[in-house]
Amino acid sequence: MVVLLARFHLGTTSENHEELVNALHRRGYHPNRRTLHNRTVVYVPNTAPTAELAAFLAANPAVEHVEDVTATPPLVSASSTGAPTTVRINRTVSFSPGEFVVMAGPCAVESPDQLATIAHEVARSGATVLRGGVFKPRTSPYSFQGLGERGLSLLAAAAEATGLPVVTEVTDVAHVQRTAEVADILQVGTRNAQNFSLLKEVALAGRPVLLKRGFGCTVDEWLHAAEYVLNEGNADVVLCERGIRTFEGATRFTLDISAVALVKHLSHLPVVVDPSHASGRRELVEPLALAAAAAGADGILVDVHHEGAAALCDGDQALAPDQFSHLTNRLRALRTGLAAAPEANLLVSARE
């Protein structure tokens, strides 16, 4: 099956869009129409030869661009917006070109003191989003499962005290509404990356979604998971590469840095990297975070703990506060250096 996508000009009206949809129906097609922020697209799954349909779409004066998006899910594909999407979190924080969002905090919220201490430290060292899990998807049922709803209140208090917005994971459809009252970003973890009923529920919660890549998912499966969220009308999706399972056992997972560069090319969505869960080893977090920034990521998600050895979850991969501060300093230096030598447009020169 071939999928053709037509992107409307900015400023076109719903009458313009309706008119094209109706004309397509009259010709026997089954078009879908969606609006992502300020962009409306129509995409048409089609089994017949596409040249005639492409010409018909392109001839519509309201249409800006027509593209065959068969290889990438239509709403996620770069052609649906024609420009990188900005995911705004609050007045000061957004995932957008030129910005680098540092999300940091404990893997799991453990106690009021633990969260308050770490939240204060990461805020001081330049984190702009506080992370902390309260519903923990643990491999073993005997491991610490998180504080649940009680942890949400602690996150709310830490957000209030530091002024930082909060990202936290939801593992169950039943927790989505309550979590969305506290969290500024809803995280879907690697183990739920293809839990489609959860993805649809999270999409409808009115919050941006941080979608981790399933550790056994291809890039295509990851992008299709994001398509579920966009298809529900929520265009505020941030993709997170957090390592995949490979034959390599020396690190917890294998950080797929090529996927970061590839997805930045295929999609308009922001992409961030979690070097903590990818490596499982604190000494690798800084080099991987720097690699992520150099590869074009829009931010990182990092575990920080002031007492890593005593952490109830993933202590081996948590940076101490001074290590986190070191990381943010080096990130700043790297980004300043990169800004002085802007990116070449390799895509354009490759096509010439």
Ligand code: PEP
């Ligand atoms: C987390 O960020 O706390 C987490 C559980 O990550 P992942 O889903 O990538 O394992």
Ligand code: MN
């Ligand atoms: Mn963890």
